[in-house]
Amino acid sequence: MSATKAYAAQSATTPLAPFDFSRREPGVHDVQIEILYCGVCHSDIHQVRNEWGGSTYPMVPGHEIVGRITKVGDHVKKFKVGDLAGVGCFVDSCRVCDNCKEGLEQYCETGMVGTYNSNEKDGTATQGGYSTLIVVDEQYTLKISDKLPLERVAPLLCAGITTYSPLKHVGVKKGDRVAVLGLGGLGHMAVKFAVSFGAEVTMLSSSPSKKADAEKLGAHHFALTSDKETMKGLQNHFDVILNTVSAQHDYSVYLDLLRTNGTMIVVGVPPSPSQVPAFSLIAKRRSIIGSLIGGIKETQEMLDYCAEYNISSEVEVIPIQQINEAYERMIKGDVRYRFVIDIASLKK
Amino acid sequence: MSATKAYAAQSATTPLAPFDFSRREPGVHDVQIEILYCGVCHSDIHQVRNEWGGSTYPMVPGHEIVGRITKVGDHVKKFKVGDLAGVGCFVDSCRVCDNCKEGLEQYCETGMVGTYNSNEKDGTATQGGYSTLIVVDEQYTLKISDKLPLERVAPLLCAGITTYSPLKHVGVKKGDRVAVLGLGGLGHMAVKFAVSFGAEVTMLSSSPSKKADAEKLGAHHFALTSDKETMKGLQNHFDVILNTVSAQHDYSVYLDLLRTNGTMIVVGVPPSPSQVPAFSLIAKRRSIIGSLIGGIKETQEMLDYCAEYNISSEVEVIPIQQINEAYERMIKGDVRYRFVIDIASLKK
Numbered sequence: 001m002s003a004t005k006a007y008a009a010q011s012a013t014t015p016l017a018p019f020d021f022s023r024r025e026p027g028v029h030d031v032q033i034e035i036l037y038c039g040v041c042h043s044d045i046h047q048v049r050n051e052w053g054g055s056t057y058p059m060v061p062g063h064e065i066v067g068r069i070t071k072v073g074d075h076v077k078k079f080k081v082g083d084l085a086g087v088g089c090f091v092d093s094c095r096v097c098d099n100c101k102e103g104l105e106q107y108c109e110t111g112m113v114g115t116y117n118s119n120e121k122d123g124t125a126t127q128g129g130y131s132t133l134i135v136v137d138e139q140y141t142l143k144i145s146d147k148l149p150l151e152r153v154a155p156l157l158c159a160g161i162t163t164y165s166p167l168k169h170v171g172v173k174k175g176d177r178v179a180v181l182g183l184g185g186l187g188h189m190a191v192k193f194a195v196s197f198g199a200e201v202t203m204l205s206s207s208p209s210k211k212a213d214a215e216k217l218g219a220h221h222f223a224l225t226s227d228k229e230t231m232k233g234l235q236n237h238f239d240v241i242l243n244t245v246s247a248q249h250d251y252s253v254y255l256d257l258l259r260t261n262g263t264m265i266v267v268g269v270p271p272s273p274s275q276v277p278a279f280s281l282i283a284k285r286r287s288i289i290g291s292l293i294g295g296i297k298e299t300q301e302m303l304d305y306c307a308e309y310n311i312s313s314e315v316e317v318i319p320i321q322q323i324n325e326a327y328e329r330m331i332k333g334d335v336r337y338r339f340v341i342d343i344a345s346l347k348k
Numbered sequence: 349m350s351a352t353k354a355y356a357a358q359s360a361t362t363p364l365a366p367f368d369f370s371r372r373e374p375g376v377h378d379v380q381i382e383i384l385y386c387g388v389c390h391s392d393i394h395q396v397r398n399e400w401g402g403s404t405y406p407m408v409p410g411h412e413i414v415g416r417i418t419k420v421g422d423h424v425k426k427f428k429v430g431d432l433a434g435v436g437c438f439v440d441s442c443r444v445c446d447n448c449k450e451g452l453e454q455y456c457e458t459g460m461v462g463t464y465n466s467n468e469k470d471g472t473a474t475q476g477g478y479s480t481l482i483v484v485d486e487q488y489t490l491k492i493s494d495k496l497p498l499e500r501v502a503p504l505l506c507a508g509i510t511t512y513s514p515l516k517h518v519g520v521k522k523g524d525r526v527a528v529l530g531l532g533g534l535g536h537m538a539v540k541f542a543v544s545f546g547a548e549v550t551m552l553s554s555s556p557s558k559k560a561d562a563e564k565l566g567a568h569h570f571a572l573t574s575d576k577e578t579m580k581g582l583q584n585h586f587d588v589i590l591n592t593v594s595a596q597h598d599y600s601v602y603l604d605l606l607r608t609n610g611t612m613i614v615v616g617v618p619p620s621p622s623q624v625p626a627f628s629l630i631a632k633r634r635s636i637i638g639s640l641i642g643g644i645k646e647t648q649e650m651l652d653y654c655a656e657y658n659i660s661s662e663v664e665v666i667p668i669q670q671i672n673e674a675y676e677r678m679i680k681g682d683v684r685y686r687f688v689i690d691i692a693s694l695k696k
Contacts, residue, residue: 107631107632252621266629268626269630273626276599276622279638283638284455284638285637287635287638288629288635288636292630
C-alpha cells in the first residue's frame with residue numbers, strides 16, 4: 001500500500017480538507033501515477049455536495065488527472081516508469097458488453113467505474129485526482145505527450161473529450177456552421193475544437209463580456225442571445241449547436257437556429273427537463289443528441305490530436321489550499337476557463 | 349377552367365358541405381387528374397377547424413390523392429392520359445433552394461405550396477383532394493402502380509411517406525429493434541414498413557385492445573405502456589422508437605427505452621412542448637429527431653417499394669357524405685386505420 005495525501009470532503013456540507021489514505025500496490029496490469037496536475041470540473045462540486053444524490057464519503061474528487069508513471073505491474077505493456085500518463089472520468093468498466101467492446105466504455109451496460117465516488121469491482125471506494133498518487137489499470141490510462149504544458153492538458157481528460165467526441169460523432173467538418181452555447185470550461189474547448197475542424201464558429205452567449213474572449217479563442221462570430229434581432233437573423237442558420245449550458249433553459253429558442261438536418265448536441269444537464277416543441281424538430285428534420293465524455297480509444301485520439309495541433313485548455317493554476325474558494329468562484333462563473341490544481345502544493 | 353365538385357369547410361366551425369369551384373386548365377407542365385380516392389388525414393381536421401391557426405376558407409381538404417390522368421400539358425413527359433397518378437401534401441415549392449435541389453422539397457426554404465390551405469405562386473388558393481379533379485405540375489405528381497388496390501394506396505401519400513422516410517433516414521435495417529408508439533394511421537404504416545425492412549418490431553400502446561391488430565399488421569411484440577414491469581424490462585432495449593403520438597405526453601418515459609445510440613423519431617405534434625431530461629439523452633448518446641413527410645423523389649421510391657412488396661394501408665372506404673361523421677370517429681380513435689373517400693360518391 002502507498003501512502004497518499006489528498007483533499008477530501010467528509011460530508012456534503014463540509015469544505016474539502018486534508019485527508020491521508022492508502023492506494024493499492026499496482027497489480028500486474030496496473031500503473032502507479034504520481035499526480036502532477038488535476039483539473040477542477042463543475043461535476044466535482046455537484047458530487048462533493050451530493051447534488052446528484054448517492055454520494056459517498058470521504059470523497060477525494062478529481063477526474064482530469066495528469067502525472068508521471070512511478071511503478072508498473074509485471075504485465076504492463078503501454079507504459080514504463082517515467083512516462084507521462086493521464087486518467088479521465090473512469091478507471092474501469094465491465095470490458096465485455098457491446099459498448100465496452102466497441103470502445104464506448106463510458107456507456108458500459110453495467111456502468112463504468114468512476115474515477116471517484118464509485119467502487120472498484122472488489123468494492124473498494126475509488127478516490128480521485130486531488131491526491132498525490134493514483135493506481136489504475138493501464139487499459140484505462142492515457143498516454144500524454146510532452147509537447148504541451150501539462151497543466152493545460154489536464155482539463156482535456158474531461159472538458160476536452162466531452163466536446164471533442166460529439167463534434168466528431170456528428171461529423172463536423174470544414175465549412176460547417178457551428179454554434180457553441182455557453183462559454184465555460186466545456187464551451188471554450190468546444191470553440192477550439194470546432195475551429196480546428198474547419199468550421200465557421202459562432203459563440204452564443206447571454207453575456208456581452210464574453211465577446212473578446214470568444215474571439216481570442218478563435219470564434220469567427222459572437223451573437224448575444226438576448227438580442228432579438230440578432231437571434232432572428234440566425235434562424236435556420238447552423239448545422240450544429242453544441243449546448244454546454246447546465247442552467248435551466250428552453251431548448252426551443254436554439255432549435256430554431258438550426259437549418260435542415262441540423263443537430264443540437266446536449267452536454268450540460270439542467271436541473272429539470274427542458275421543453276422541446278415537436279414542431280421545431282419536424283419542420284426541418286432537426287435533432288437533439290446527448291453525449292457523455294468519450295471512450296478510452298477516442299480520448300487517446302483526442303489527446304494525440306491536441307498535441308499535434310497545439311490545442312489545450314485555458315487554465316488558472318491554484319494550490320490545493322485554495323480549492324474551496326475556487327469552488328465558490330466557479331459557481332459564480334468567475335474562472336477563465338478551468339482551475340487546475342498544482343498537486344506539488346499537496347506535498348508541502 | 350374545369351368545373352370541379354368538392355366538399356369544403358366555409359369556416360372553422362361549420363361542417364364540410366358540398367362546394368363547386370373551377371380548376372385551372374393544365375399549363376404546359378401540368379397534368380389534370382380525375383380523383384378516384386382521397387385519404388382522410390388527422391391534419392385535415394386540424395386545418396379545417398383552424399387548430400393550427402392561419403386557415404383560409406373556403407377550404408377543400410385532402411392530400412392523399414390517387415386518380416387517373418385526364419389531360420396533360422404540351423411539355424409533360426412523365427405522364428400520358430389514362431395513367432394512374434398520385435398527389436401528396438404539396439403541389440409546388442421554390443425549386444431553387446438547396447433543399448429543393450436535394451429533393452427535400454418538404455423543407456423548402458421559402459415554404460412548400462401545400463396541396464390545400466395554401467397559395468400557388470400566383471396567389472390562387474390551393475384546394476385539396478375531397479374533389480373530383482386536381483391540376484398539378486407533373487414534377488409534383490407521383491406515378492402509381494396498378495398492382496395495389498387504389499383505395500389502399502391513397503394513404504401512402506401522407507401516412508406512408510411520413511413513416512417510411514424517417515425509418516430510412518435513420519437507417520433501420522435487418523435485426524434492429526424498432527418500437528412504434530401509437531397505433532393509428534401513421535403507426536400502422538410504421539409497423540408495416542419496419543417489419544418489411546427486417547426489423548424486430550414492438551408495438552407500444554396504452555390500449556390492450558390494439559394487441560391483436562398489432563400482430564395482424566406484423567408486429568413481433570406488443571407492450572402495454574401502462575404496465576410498469578413490462579416497461580422496466582424494455583429499458584435500454586430499442587434502436588429506434590417511431591413516436592406517432594400527437595396527444596400530450598412525456599418523452600422521457602420512452603427515451604429510457606432506447607439503447608446506446610438509439611433514436612426516437614418524432615412525427616406527431618402534441619399541443620404543447622414535451623419534457624426532455626438532458627440526462628436521458630446524455631447517458632446513452634440517445635437522440636430525438638423530427639421528420640416531415642418526404643420529398644417527391646423519396647415518395648416515388650416509397651410508392652414503388654410498396655408496389656413491389658405489396659404494402660398498403662388498412663382502410664375504411666366511405667362516401668364523401670359521411671365525412672363529418674368520419675371526423676368525429678377519428679377524434680375518438682375509432683378507425684382502423686384510415687378513412688378513404690370514394691370520390692365517385694361526389695359525382696352522384
